[in-house]
Amino acid sequence: xxxxxxxxSRLAVHTQTNKPWSLxxxxxxxxxxxxxxxxIWRNVIAPIGxxxxxxxxxxxxxxxxxxxxxxxxxxASESGRQAALDENRQIIDEAAALGAxxxxxxxxxxxxxxxxxxxQQVQDGIxxxxxxxxxxxxxxxxxxxxxxxxxxxxxxxTMKQANDICEALQHPLLGVAVDVYHVWWDDQAQAEIARCGxxxxxxxxxxxxxxxxxxxxxxxxxLMGDGCIDIAEIRxxxxxxxxxxxxxxxxxxxxxxASDQVDYLARIxxxxxxxx
Amino acid sequence: xxxxxxxxSRLAVHTQTNKPWSLxxxxxxxxxxxxxxxxIWRNVIAPIGxxxxxxxxxxxxxxxxxxxxxxxxxxASESGRQAALDENRQIIDEAAALGAxxxxxxxxxxxxxxxxxxxQQVQDGIxxxxxxxxxxxxxxxxxxxxxxxxxxxxxxxTMKQANDICEALQHPLLGVAVDVYHVWWDDQAQAEIARCGxxxxxxxxxxxxxxxxxxxxxxxxxLMGDGCIDIAEIRxxxxxxxxxxxxxxxxxxxxxxASDQVDYLARIxxxxxxxx
Numbered sequence: 001x002x003x004x005x006x007x008x009s010r011l012a013v014h015t016q017t018n019k020p021w022s023l024x025x026x027x028x029x030x031x032x033x034x035x036x037x038x039x040i041w042r043n044v045i046a047p048i049g050x051x052x053x054x055x056x057x058x059x060x061x062x063x064x065x066x067x068x069x070x071x072x073x074x075x076a077s078e079s080g081r082q083a084a085l086d087e088n089r090q091i092i093d094e095a096a097a098l099g100a101x102x103x104x105x106x107x108x109x110x111x112x113x114x115x116x117x118x119x120q121q122v123q124d125g126i127x128x129x130x131x132x133x134x135x136x137x138x139x140x141x142x143x144x145x146x147x148x149x150x151x152x153x154x155x156x157x158t159m160k161q162a163n164d165i166c167e168a169l170q171h172p173l174l175g176v177a178v179d180v181y182h183v184w185w186d187d188q189a190q191a192e193i194a195r196c197g198x199x200x201x202x203x204x205x206x207x208x209x210x211x212x213x214x215x216x217x218x219x220x221x222x223l224m225g226d227g228c229i230d231i232a233e234i235r236x237x238x239x240x241x242x243x244x245x246x247x248x249x250x251x252x253x254x255x256x257x258a259s260d261q262v263d264y265l266a267r268i269x270x271x272x273x274x275x276x
Numbered sequence: 277x278x279x280x281x282x283x284x285s286r287l288a289v290h291t292q293t294n295k296p297w298s299l300x301x302x303x304x305x306x307x308x309x310x311x312x313x314x315x316i317w318r319n320v321i322a323p324i325g326x327x328x329x330x331x332x333x334x335x336x337x338x339x340x341x342x343x344x345x346x347x348x349x350x351x352a353s354e355s356g357r358q359a360a361l362d363e364n365r366q367i368i369d370e371a372a373a374l375g376a377x378x379x380x381x382x383x384x385x386x387x388x389x390x391x392x393x394x395x396q397q398v399q400d401g402i403x404x405x406x407x408x409x410x411x412x413x414x415x416x417x418x419x420x421x422x423x424x425x426x427x428x429x430x431x432x433x434t435m436k437q438a439n440d441i442c443e444a445l446q447h448p449l450l451g452v453a454v455d456v457y458h459v460w461w462d463d464q465a466q467a468e469i470a471r472c473g474x475x476x477x478x479x480x481x482x483x484x485x486x487x488x489x490x491x492x493x494x495x496x497x498x499l500m501g502d503g504c505i506d507i508a509e510i511r512x513x514x515x516x517x518x519x520x521x522x523x524x525x526x527x528x529x530x531x532x533x534a535s536d537q538v539d540y541l542a543r544i545x546x547x548x549x550x551x552x
Contacts, residue, residue: 111488111504115461148424150461151488151504157461185391185426185433212387212427214493228387228427 002236005247005273012037012065012246013268014206015044019257023053027060033265037246039066040098042091054097065102065246066141066177066204067095072108073125074118074155081121084108088129095138101245102139102203104177109155118155123165126174133173141177141203142166146185148217159183159192166201177204178238179250181221184210184229190237197241205238207231207276208251219252223267225275232276247276278512281523281549288313288341288522289544290482291320295533299329303336309541313522315342316374318367330373341378341522342417342453342480343371348384349401350394350431357397360384364405371414377521378415378479380453385431394431399441402450409449417453417479418442422461424493435459435468442477453480454514455526457497460486460505466513473517481514483507483552484527495528499543501551508552523552 013035015026023044030038038057045053057064070091075081088103095103107122109115126140133140142162145154156162162176176196183189196202209227214220224231235247249268256264289311291302299320306314314333321329333340346367351357364379371379383398385391402416409416418438421430432438438452452472459465472478485503490496500507511523525544532540 114506116463146424147422147461148490148493151486151490158463161463185423187392187434187437210427214424214427217424217490217493230390 002232002239005276008034008269008272009036010245010247011035011269011272012039012063012248013265014039014041014068014248014250016041016068017249017251017268018261018265020261023048024056027056027062029262029265030062031060033269035062037063037065039068039248039250040064040100041068042094045094050094050097054099057098064098064100065248066104067091067098067100067102068104069106070103070140071105074108074110074113074121076110076113081125084125085128088125089132092129092133092136092138096136100138102141102177104204105140105142106145107142107154107156109150109152111151115150115155119161119165122155123168126165127169130169130171130174139173139175139203141175143177143179143204144182146182158186159189159196163192163195163199166199175201175203177206178202178234179206180229180231180234181206181208181210184234189234193237193241197243200242202238202241202243203245204248205235205243205245206248206250207235208249216254219254221251221253223251223253223256224249224271235276247272278508278515281552284310284545284548285312286521286523287311287545287548288315288339288524289541290315290317290344290524290526292317292344293525293527293544294537294541296537299324300332303332303338305538305541306338307336309545311338313339313341315344315524315526316340316376317344318370321370326370326373330375333374340374340376341524342380343367343374343376343378344380345382346379346416347381350384350386350389350397352386352389357401360401361404364401365408368405368409368412368414372412376414378417378453380480381416381418382421383418383430383432385426385428387427391426391431395437395441398431399444402441403445406445406447406449415449415451415479417451419453419455419480420458422458434462435465435472439468439471439475442475451477451479453482454478454510455482456505456507456510457482457484457486460510465510469513469517473519476518478514478517478519479521480524481511481519481521482524482526483511484525492530495530497527497529499527499529499532500525500547511552523548
């Protein structure tokens, strides 16, 4: 079991958690709330452009653990796979512009491509952009997704599969982002998190909760404590693996997005201290 | 790869697939359609009682691979676990009355009980009803459920976990039901299906498809061919493991339930021959 969290020094919030807010609103409200780090989703960059986004972030003083999200490597055609490489190189450049530590990779899946073949395409795709990540000094973090996304979002559904790709490619800028929502059910999660630690490639840790019942596959995640995940236990595994980065709150929730966001941010802070 | 299916001799349909129909309507329409086997859900028994249900089934001449469903063993209290044992003994008796080969076990999960502890409770619960299954000559088939049900329906989310329980208990009446919907994403499914075969405990095989996008966690399964699962490939694994029982069509779909059920049954037969 991990120690209780006693302050907000390691708290980061994903912009998508407060989806109603623009990037500027996220930065202002997080800063006011004493939150020192933000992970940025590309949708909040799109309306203002990467130059303006980078300027806002820099003047806010907030740290940026991650830009979310690159990946989606598998494609039915060679040209499709090539387009994915180009897109990922652009995302890496955006991460560098924002001063983000890492790009989170949602690796992709395509109906009709067997999952094992898709994972090979993911490995080849990552191999194809590592030199670019190197020149931009940006880490790449494979995020295994819950198996309910295996059809169209991620052929990597377990920590083991993510670790196997990292092991095959062996690059100091390639690692794994652990999200409790995606891995809590997996009886191999603890062992594979330890494997991340042993290899020094545990780059990110995302928290939220699994609501019961879950009413939507995409947008019904719960605030920490409002679901069935033992978040502190998994945080203990991550910390035992040597992780000392940010605990990133990443919650997609129509219910919470419909609430007052300033109030919600206060509830996030409370849940972070008491339920994580 | 498996051989093409050329006839309906191994086709079974679950009553829940045609949820708008009563048991009598299922039996009549399946019989008319040349379908010789039906797996029966308890909800169609409830309105008429087990005696009348057994009489209807017997006079229909249809075989009954499975009664669905027993299980739900884990509970927070000893009295709750005892109640689950009693309930499962009653379900076994119902299966015997219907002449069903097996009871399918959806094993259960309870928020707040760690999954590993819940799996131990499942194993203990099954151990507690095996003597009853023996006296009733009814098989028990553990059905691993997709990890999206780990919160409240099944702490057994992989074939490996189901096999481990079978291995621990080692009883000729205890085995596994494989549902493509629940296992298709699992990179260990093929090996664990082979393990079932090697131990002679592969009791059931359920088919449907994974719709993209899946709009509901419970009731948006697809007709074979309308999703991304390579059903024939998994059927090949099952047959390579020596399985020669029924291919049971089990589809929960609000969309299909809203359609004309006689027409839907014809589409099921067509998809069975061409997409399974």
